[in-house]
Amino acid sequence: MGHGIAEVCAISGLPVIIEDAFPEALKKAEVSIKSSLDRMKKSGKIDDTAYSSVLSRISFSSSLKEAVRDADLIIEAVPEIPDLKISVIKDITSSCRPDVIVASNTSNIRISTLADHATNPQRVLGLHFFNPPVVMKLVEVIKSDKTSQEYFDSAFEFAKFIGKTPIKVLKDSPGFVVNRINAPESLLFCLILDKGMARPEDVDAFAKGQGLPMGPYELMDYVGIDTVVHSLEYYSETLDREYGKCHYFKKFMEEGKLGLKSGKGFYVWENGHAKIPEAKPSSVLELLDILAVEINEAVKIIEEGVAAPSDIETGVKLGMNRPFGPISVAESLTNAEIKRKLLALSQKFDTKIFYPAKSIEDGKLREIISGKALKHTEETAQPASDAKAADGDEVVRLERDEQTKVARLILKNTRNNLINQKVLESLEKYLKQLWNDHEINVIVIRGEGDNFSAGAQLTQFFSGPMDFSENARLGERTFRLLSEIPKITIAEMKGFVLGGGFELSIWCDIRVATPEATIGFPETTLGLIPGWGGSQRLSKLVGMSRASYLILTGDRFTGKYASDIGLVYKLFEKTNIASETDRLAADLASRIAPVSAAMAKKLIYKGSEMGTDNGLEMESVAMGLLYGTDDLKEGISAFLQKRKPDYKGR
Ligand SMILES: NC(=O)c1ccc[n+]([C@@H]2O[C@H](COP(=O)([O-])OP(=O)(O)OC[C@H]3O[C@@H](n4cnc5c(N)ncnc54)[C@H](O)[C@@H]3O)[C@@H](O)[C@H]2O)c1
Structure with a gap:
């Protein structure tokens, strides 16, 4: 973790010293950083000059005293052993300047335990990065009861400066936010094996079938079964004795079956991949069971004043690579549904850890996840859905140019500009804002990066058919605004223009494209239909015969073909499509x-x-x-x- 964090800082332009008590660890750190930068160079993210300047900003040291002497910020990432961390924090704070932030990357240990041994404990706080730090956007910024607000705010700004999305952890409760939400789930998966209820591969097959990127047992193998056992032991000491109920994982650890790192855990691992035996999706759990357990823990975190609903949502999405977090899932379910599930789970697995949190028991789920039921701090009173998006969490950007009278709505959700509820809501908000904006005559819809939009985010959570149907209506309603708004709308089609992305383009008045753009409606090949107006609108633009063919075959076609059939008005080369579209928009805005x-x-x-x-x-x-x-x-x-x-x- 240490070298990853150092690399992130150096990429952001900061000079960094990596200090390690073991010289061979320093050598390993240098090799790892170089191979990570090599990968970035290969994928075109950095060039030779950037490669060398990042490396030139990193130096190595075997002397803690010297390394921290002139530092402005110190982050410790020594192994998760409380006594070791305490002694390192003691050494750091007695050698560094009295006013610098001293942060710990601990995954679990309470920050106040460390601060107690520091000179000036008010500057000690947590900066919890996720693995690998270069890739993972999330940083939990953790405040202990001793941390001063000023240092906490500076650490939060630092995390933003290095390009991360920080969330505020207002109390250093065990596991902070993301690991804490995971804690009861780990116990649940251990109890399933303890009770012989299902095989790991069958539960994993079920979980993947529900859209999770990795099954829970595969994930625990990846993280390390010893890490999971140590965490559960820690939670049994700090949160609830019942976390000590898990036996199966302990047995595995004692047998040296640690997962990826030992080559064998629940699965045999070869070349970084688990060899998962043939499996039949298990019916021991429903998706709602897992979600209910997560929601329950999220509610407990809010009740304890550890974090705001919006930060919990962001933390779980970014920290667990999920399209949705427990708060948005809870928003689409009823209190009674979740309570029923939790009572059943608590009985089935004979543990009070799954028993409904107080707010759920009292029927106050809505209040607690909206932040309204809290008296704690102003930060905790921030609901997830209407919270101001954190930097880096923006999914659509509005650019207004009064000089040319052109506005641009730029899609920027994920690499392929996928469209989800938040994107639709942002588009709706901006279109309504532009409706009576007399300084703007033309609106360009553009995708950030190489693609217009690869379509709807299929892994979004829907609690049932009605929920899914309402999502379709939201898309239709939003896209329809493009054809009704009293301005000229232009879709700039490049890269992937698929499914919902294609639908967005056909609601615009004018389409321009690159000749090689990849366009199509793959919905029918996925068991869906174009559900945001595509089944109705395409035939109006290209005639019923062509629309039937394109929808019923799911075939992809190019921008050139779209131009040949009159769907696209003008073709522009990939290298200058943005400037040409802007020119066209400005021309129309000035003449029409x-x-x-x-x-x-x-x-x-x-x-x-x-x-x-x-x-x-x-x-x-x-x-x-x-x-x-x-x-x-x-x-x-x-x-x-x-x-x-x-x-x-x-
Ligand atoms: N690995 C993860 O996925 C992960 C994720 C988030 C947070 N963390 C936390 O980050 C911390 C480090 O975890 P890791 O996985 O990088 O551990 P690691 O064992 O890979 O690295 C720890 C490094 O600390 C060095 N070290 C040991 N004693 C030292 C001392 N006295 N002074 C200086 N250096 C010393 C070791 O030589 C080693 O290079 C832990 O607190 C862990 O909980 C880990």
Whole structure:
């Protein structure tokens, strides 16, 4: 962890000293950093110059005293042995400047236990990185009852500065947030084996079938069964004696079956991969059982004032690589459902650890996850759904350029700009904000990076058919705004334009694309249908015959083909599509009267849904309305005076 954290700091431009008591560990650290930078270079994330300058910022030392003497921030990452950590913290704080932050990367040990042995304990806090630090965005910033607010705030800003997404852990309770949410789950999976209820491979097959990236036993093998056992022992001493009920894992550890690191655990490991025997998804658990246990622990964390709902949600998503956290899942379930599940689990596994937390028992789930039931601090009163997104958590960015009268909505959720509920809500919010914005005439929808959007985030949690159906309605409602908003909308199609991403583009007024863009509706090959208006709108644009073919085959096609069939208006090369689209948008924004664009859109879209008589009637009424507008007067006088019009949208 130490060399990973040092590498992150150096990549962010900070000079770092790595100190280790063992010279061979320093050599290993250097090799690991170089191979990590090599991988980044290979994938084009850094070039030769960046590679050398990152390395030039890292130095190595075998003297703790010298390493910490002039440091502005010190992070210890020695093994998780309380006495060792205490002695290292003692040594650091007696050798460094009195005003610098002294942080621990401990996974479990209470920060106040360490601070008690430090000079100036108010500057001791936790900066808990996740493995591997270069990849994982999450950092838990942990406050003990001795940490001063000033140091805590500075550490939070530091985590942001090095490109991480920090969450605030307001009390140094065992396991902090992410490991604590995991704690009862580890016990649950141990008890399943203790009671001989299922085989690891069958439970893993079930979990993966539910969309989890890795089965729980495979994950524990990966982390190390000894680590899991030590954590459970620690929780039995600090949280609840019943965490000591687990026997199976202890037996495995005693037999030296530690998982990946020993080559054998629940599975045999070869070349970093588990050889999982053929399995039949187990029915010992339902997905809701696992989710209920997580929600229960999240509620306990909020009740204890350890963290705010929004931080718990962010922590679990980023720390466990999940598309959703326990708070958003709880928002889609009822108190009664969760309580019933927990009571049943508590009985089935004979432990009070799964017994409903007080707020769930009292029917106050909604209140507690909205943050309203808390008296604790102003931070804890922040609900998950309407919390201000943390930096790096933004899924759509709005750029407004009053000079050109063009706004850009830039999708930036995950590498492929996947669309989930949060993206839809952000799009809806920004489109409504732009609705009456008279400084903006044209809106460009763009994807950050190489892709427009690879579609809907399929791993989002839905509690049932109605929930899924409502999500479809939310997509239709949001995308429809693009065809109704009184502005010209342009979709910039590049890279992947698939499924929900393709649907987003066909709700826009104008489409431009790169010739090699990969477009299509793969839904029918996944047991779905284009559910955000695609089944209705594509045929209006390209005719029923082509739409049937494209939807029923799921075939992908290129931007060039889209242009040939008239779906795309203009092709731009990949290297300059952004500047060309901006140019087109600015040109339209300066030439087209906003009132005309708004009226024309209505006539085209509504007209396509009604008979010719009514359409023509609407057209003549629209002409009458335009007659009195300032834009018409301006358009005609600019034409006669041979100058550029200055439309006001009135
Ligand atoms: N491994 C993970 O996944 C992970 C994730 C988050 C946090 N952590 C926490 O990070 C810390 C380190 O974990 P790790 O997995 O990197 O352990 P590790 O054993 O891989 O590394 C610890 C390093 O500390 C060095 N060391 C030992 N005694 C020392 C001393 N007195 N002074 C200086 N250096 C000393 C060792 O030589 C070794 O290089 C632990 O507190 C752990 O709980 C680990």
